[in-house]
Amino acid sequence: MTDHAFPDDARAAVHDVIARRRDVRRGFTLDPVDDEVLTRVLAAAHQAPSVGLSQPWDFLLLTDVEQRAHIQALAARQRDAFAASLPSGRTRLFDGIKVEAILQTPLNVVVTCDPTRGGPYTLGRHADPRMAPFSAALAVQNLWLAARAEGLGVGWVSFFDPDELARELGLPGHLEIVAYLCVGHVEQFPPAPELVLSGWARRRPLTWAVHHGAWGDRRLPGGEAVSLLTETVAAIVPADAAAMRAAEERQGQLTKPRGSLGVLEELGTRLAGMYAVCPPPMPEPVAIAVFAGDHGVHAQGVSPWPQEVTTQMVGNFLAGGAVINALGRQVGAEVTVVDVGVAGDVPDAPGLLARKVARGTADMTQGPAMTPEQVQQALEVGIDAARDLVAQGNRLLVTGDMGIANTTASAALTSAFTGLDVEQVTGRGTGIDDAMLAHKVGVIRRALVVNAVDAADPVAALAAVGGLEHAAVAGFLLGSAALRTPVVLDGVIACSAALVARAIAPDAAGYWVAGHRSVEPGASAALDHLGLTPLVDLDLRLGEGSGAALSVPLVQSAARVLREVATFDSAGVTDKA
Ligand SMILES: Cc1cc2nc3c(=O)[nH]c(=O)nc-3n(C[C@H](O)[C@H](O)[C@H](O)COP(=O)(O)O)c2cc1C
Structure with missing residues (x-):
């Protein structure tokens, strides 16, 4: 002084x-x-x-x-x-x-x-x-x-x-x-x-707001310089065991036969663990974050769709005209679009987070899709998006994605992180014929070899064969877990990003809910590997967050049951002998 x-x-x-x-x-x-x-x-x-x-x-x-x-x-x-x-x-x-x-x-x-x-x-x-x-x-x-x-x-x-x-x-x-x-x-x-x-909004901690020298080097005066990823991973704790035990016990006291709500009971219990309180709060408001990026591997002919469709669809999301907008409205969720790597220009619009790290990735068959700096930045975009949406009061987050050719990157990641053969985890994406599927498998095999991908170094593997939106989704999953906020995973893009995120921080997986089973084989493989049971199985293969959005009412129902259903004691109903 x-x-x-x-x-x-x-x-x-x-x-x-x-x-x-x-x-x-x-x-x-x-x-x-x-x-x-x-x-x-x-x-x-x-x-x-x-x-x-x-x-x-x-x-x-x-x-x-x-x-x-x-x-x-x-x-x-x-x-x-x-x-x-x-x-x-x-x-x-x-x-x-x-x-x-x-x-x-x-x-x-x-x-x-x-x-x-x-x-x-x-x-x-x-x-x-x-x-x-x-x-x-x-x-x-x-x-x-x-x-x-x-x-x-x-x-x-x-x-x-x-x-x-x-x-x-x-x-x-x-x-x-x-x-x-x-x-x-x-x-x-x-x-x-x-x-x-x-519950409309939450205070942001001071540590998020103080930057040293360059924007992004966040820490309090005198604090140690650590990357946002390291700081986020350090903040992730396992879902709360005591709250889960209490929820399990409560499930047994509610006026219904034990276990009669099947997967919903397990989900309600998991939600209690995520929020660290039983009964869990209502998972509401809900925000869907659609991460969009383009892929250099598109040049290898792995998709019948031209690359500019990514930019055009992002415009559609922002105009409110895509499937995810309709489903978002149906389940009462807001839709945020994050341009983390779209090749084209995305005009500013409400609901857009313009966070372009690069205009698409490089072609993974020629070397790493992303540089170490790019993958780090894209991970941080995802962490920041989670922070923003949670600070805005959202209590349930949903992953969405858009990127022509992104099922190729997903299959490469899924093969690398599950150890399954490329053929087992590669699907038809937006609908390709047998010849193109065989070609796609070959392209992915080549990329994995060229980059000597090793899942033991998850960030390097992500940089090698992932997409900017995969990296951002991985960051989003970690950032949400660090804030004890559940995230509903959409299809194959989110599931492959989840494999990466879990390899970075195993406890983060305790905060994820599998929204649906996509028809892409890689999605099922990843879910098996993650030990997650999908809530919805409707033969969807759209992406955008559509399957996850559809499962939001189920997630909310699981919490509502724990919150509102009477116990045998309170309702004066005789329990089974
Ligand atoms: C520029 C500005 C505009 C605001 N407009 C409104 C408003 O229209 N209605 C309202 O209820 N609060 C309004 N607020 C209050 C904020 O919601 C409030 O400052 C914020 O939630 C933090 O709460 P606190 O001021 O009690 O710390 C406004 C605050 C500022 C600084």
Whole structure:
């Protein structure tokens, strides 16, 4: 500590107010806010730093109830529109979330930004005009913290079309709205963010957010430099044995003959182990992550489909028109598309994670499909995707994939990791004839020999004959396991990636559920090797995550049984003698 540091109690007070500031939407009282207190809070806001000392903010104080009722109606419309856009697995959660307290507070404060204030020579804004609203946002934060110290709750409402709100407020045209705040005394402050308490989202640990030197070297100051993969693997623990024992016992107490729900009972027990609690929470919301990449081995003529179909189908996923979108809607899941290695350009769109590591892999018959750096990056893309989706509140993840020629890479990996002959694990993919199948087997054999693939070094084997989406799925499976979040495996691509992931971290397999049995022979071989029983067997061979999506209601049913079915004791039903 330097001589300039605040005394201990003052420093503690600063950190305390930061930690205990909350966005408040419920529990307000309508007691008026004292003028002196409000002036202190506004003075704190007014001391915020600003670009070129432009002080671009103004504070519009609203108390008139009729005016606020009009504004509340605007927010209600936006809320309805947002609710209508949600996957059904999120709708139920959102129903219980309050997003504004416009009329439940005595005072609303609109913080505006004048982007012209400071003049044309505003120091620092010349290069980046966003600095003006950023400065106004800092005033909001000061206001928020000072209000908390005064015991006042603040709730930020962003459910507005800004132009509509500006018109309703009759604001001069040169002003931008930065924040709409509901301010008042509260019965109590929530102990954690409301969105955490409701299960909508989770806090991200600080370790995920601090990078050293280059983006991606994540660790706390003074922390040891380890790769994201190493850190993730170190965080994976076996599924919780005590929770599984409790679930097994509970299965025996539920009002049904023991074992009568077959595979669902085993699944429910496994879910308890994954979440480390019995009964397990409902596996909801659900997110499907479709990892897309292209394959250099396509040049060897292993698929009748042109490579550009990968890019085109990614466009279809993003437009909501593919099978996985329809099935996702059916089971209430959101679909995220991860471009980890598509050869073509994928235009930005909501739901896209643009994480291209390369424009497809190299041809595995000529050498490794990926460089060591590429495979590492693709694994990290998968880990990060898992982190993002879990932090967004998802409690069940589903793998999906897209990549013309990716069953070739899958068969190569499956042969390498199961020790089975290439012929036994190679299928017809999107539908190839006997001649092309024989050719495909030959291509895979060649790739395994050329690269001297050795499953004892799983990451090197993955780099040699895998795909960028296989690597990302493997990372996704490890990242999810590290966060104790179950993942439903789709078909042959996910199963082959799971073989790699299990070789890297055996305990991770305790968090995976086999969604379905694909007709691709490699999928069954991999599932046998993984010891997983597929939930659905419908002769599917589409990929995209389709089979896994179909099994989501079964996974949820397994949890619901443990959560909701009465026990013999509680229902007063006599157990079998
Ligand atoms: C820019 C911004 C906009 C926000 N908009 C809303 C909103 O429209 N409705 C709402 O209920 N909360 C809103 N919030 C509050 C956040 O949900 C909240 O800050 C977050 O969940 C963390 O909780 P905490 O503030 O209690 O720590 C907003 C917060 C910020 C910073």
